[in-house]
Amino acid sequence: MSATESIPTRELAERAKAITQRELQVYIARTKGSQAATERAREVLPLGVPSSFQAYDPHPIVVRRAQDGWMEDVDGNRYVDFDMGYGALFSGHCHPAVRRAVETQLDNGTLFVTPCEMNTEVAWLLRDRYNLPMWRFTNSGTEATMDAIRVARGVTGREKIVKVEGGYHGHHDEVMISMKPPISEAGPADNPRAIPSTAGITRAVLGDTGVIPYNNLAALDRALAGRDVACFIVEPIMENIGICKPLPGYLEGVREITRKYGTMLIFDEVKTGITAGWGGATGVVGVQPDLVALAKSIGGGLPLGAFGGTSECMDQITAGKVLHLGTYNGNPLCMAAAKAVLTEICTPAATDEAIARNRMLLDACDGIIAAAGLPAHTVQFGAKGCVTWAPEPIQNYRDYKATDFDLAFAQWMHGINRGILLPPGLDEQWLISVVHTDHDALRYADVFGEFVAELTA
Numbered sequence: 001m002s003a004t005e006s007i008p009t010r011e012l013a014e015r016a017k018a019i020t021q022r023e024l025q026v027y028i029a030r031t032k033g034s035q036a037a038t039e040r041a042r043e044v045l046p047l048g049v050p051s052s053f054q055a056y057d058p059h060p061i062v063v064r065r066a067q068d069g070w071m072e073d074v075d076g077n078r079y080v081d082f083d084m085g086y087g088a089l090f091s092g093h094c095h096p097a098v099r100r101a102v103e104t105q106l107d108n109g110t111l112f113v114t115p116c117e118m119n120t121e122v123a124w125l126l127r128d129r130y131n132l133p134m135w136r137f138t139n140s141g142t143e144a145t146m147d148a149i150r151v152a153r154g155v156t157g158r159e160k161i162v163k164v165e166g167g168y169h170g171h172h173d174e175v176m177i178s179m180k181p182p183i184s185e186a187g188p189a190d191n192p193r194a195i196p197s198t199a200g201i202t203r204a205v206l207g208d209t210g211v212i213p214y215n216n217l218a219a220l221d222r223a224l225a226g227r228d229v230a231c232f233i234v235e236p237i238m239e240n241i242g243i244c245k246p247l248p249g250y251l252e253g254v255r256e257i258t259r260k261y262g263t264m265l266i267f268d269e270v271k272t273g274i275t276a277g278w279g280g281a282t283g284v285v286g287v288q289p290d291l292v293a294l295a296k297s298i299g300g301g302l303p304l305g306a307f308g309g310t311s312e313c314m315d316q317i318t319a320g321k322v323l324h325l326g327t328y329n330g331n332p333l334c335m336a337a338a339k340a341v342l343t344e345i346c347t348p349a350a351t352d353e354a355i356a357r358n359r360m361l362l363d364a365c366d367g368i369i370a371a372a373g374l375p376a377h378t379v380q381f382g383a384k385g386c387v388t389w390a391p392e393p394i395q396n397y398r399d400y401k402a403t404d405f406d407l408a409f410a411q412w413m414h415g416i417n418r419g420i421l422l423p424p425g426l427d428e429q430w431l432i433s434v435v436h437t438d439h440d441a442l443r444y445a446d447v448f449g450e451f452v453a454e455l456t457a
């Protein structure tokens with residue numbers, strides 16, 4: 001099928017549904033062990049999973065082991081892992097340098113709850129990458145964004161925060177608002193309503209969180225004009241609706257407007273941090289926030305988060321005005337892993353190499369899409385990439401909701417049965433880690449090519 005004879009979108013969606021139906025049966029037949037494990041799990045774990053985003057129908061794959069760039073499920077099926085823990089494993093699974101560092105640390109103790117010298121070393125490593133002077137450690141991205149918001153409230157003396165519609169910043173109350181709101185309830189695109197994403201959010205919290213569209217400076221200006229907003233928290237490049245990039249000048253405008261109204265700018269780099277480039281998205285876009293939240297890949301597979309800020313912000317903690325606490329903060333095992341990640345594994349050269357390998361994969365996918373004339377395109381940000389089932393790049397959550405989920409789901413289902421593991425949420429993206437090979441990366445393109453051939457036959 002060539003670009004000139006492209007198939008109508010409705011017809012493609014019908015074909016995609018047929019592929020999904022067939023592949024679902026294949027999936028059920030080849031994952032009997034995962035099904036049995038999930039049934040046992042459901043007796044003691046809601047949805048049979050430790051975190052709700054791990055659940056999907058009819059059951060998730062249950063994993064026995066993982067190394068480098070692959071995982072194996074309890075049925076013995078092997079997958080090239082493009083999910084990499086939702087982007088948490090830029091170092092790959094169980095990198096030898098992480099293992100060495102953790103094993104050495106095990107000989108010296110797992111938890112001190114009093115400082116260790118590695119706290120300072122790792123803070124310097126982050127300081128060098130993000131150009132922010134002071135850092136603290138947490139155990140997750142959720143804690144990192146929660147603490148960064150508290151610091152912003154401390155320094156401004158203001159209560160309200162503003163976030164972007166469709167943005168995910170972890171599972172604390174203030175940001176579990178308008179994560180993926182139903183469009184029917186979400187109000188006008190340029191002035192969205194704040195919708196709680198879970199039960200348990202109080203009216204007070206809801207009232208303190210404003211929601212605006214991404215890539216819309218006028219909406220940001222309106223939201224901050226009352227000079228009562230402590231912070232604007234945003235992923236500089238949104239990575240929870242595929243990959244959604246800022247329009248030219250957007251982030252510069254965000255910086256200008258937040259400064260104008262005395263609002264702290266928090267870049268949530270839990271996903272983009274170190275995978276976007278050596279200095280994270282902050283380094284790539286060249287816009288300096290007041291606070292940065294990190295997690296996922298900095299821990300090399302261990303649970304670590306961090307937030308860094310300007311002296312003005314972090315002095316809140318020094319002065320004892322904002323309390324930042326946590327028994328496991330900066331624990332030596334995670335510090336040892338992070339030090340290995342930041343010095344030995346995710347070096348500038350290794351990072352650039354993974355990004356180039358990702359480009360090669362994206363080029364291969366671009367060729368397949370163009371040859372078939374599909375209403376799809378690829379997006380790259382650093383070592384991450386995705387196929388978005390829409391003809392034009394998306395600019396915000398509303399655009400994302402208009403993409404073709406039937407096609408996206410059929411591709412996901414087709415891939416998993418052929419050993420291509422992508423994150424189950426269609427809002428995610430792949431990660432080419434520093435240990436994926438050319439062969440691994442191109443396996444995705446081969447299977448994608450098979451899918452497209454069937455879709456367009």
Ligand SMILES: Cc1ncc(COP(=O)(O)O)c(C=O)c1O
Nearest residue numbers: 140141142168169170270271295
């Ligand atoms: C952008 C972003 N911020 C924060 C978080 C929360 O991180 P964690 O799951 O480590 O709490 C996530 C998790 O996916 C994320 O994608």
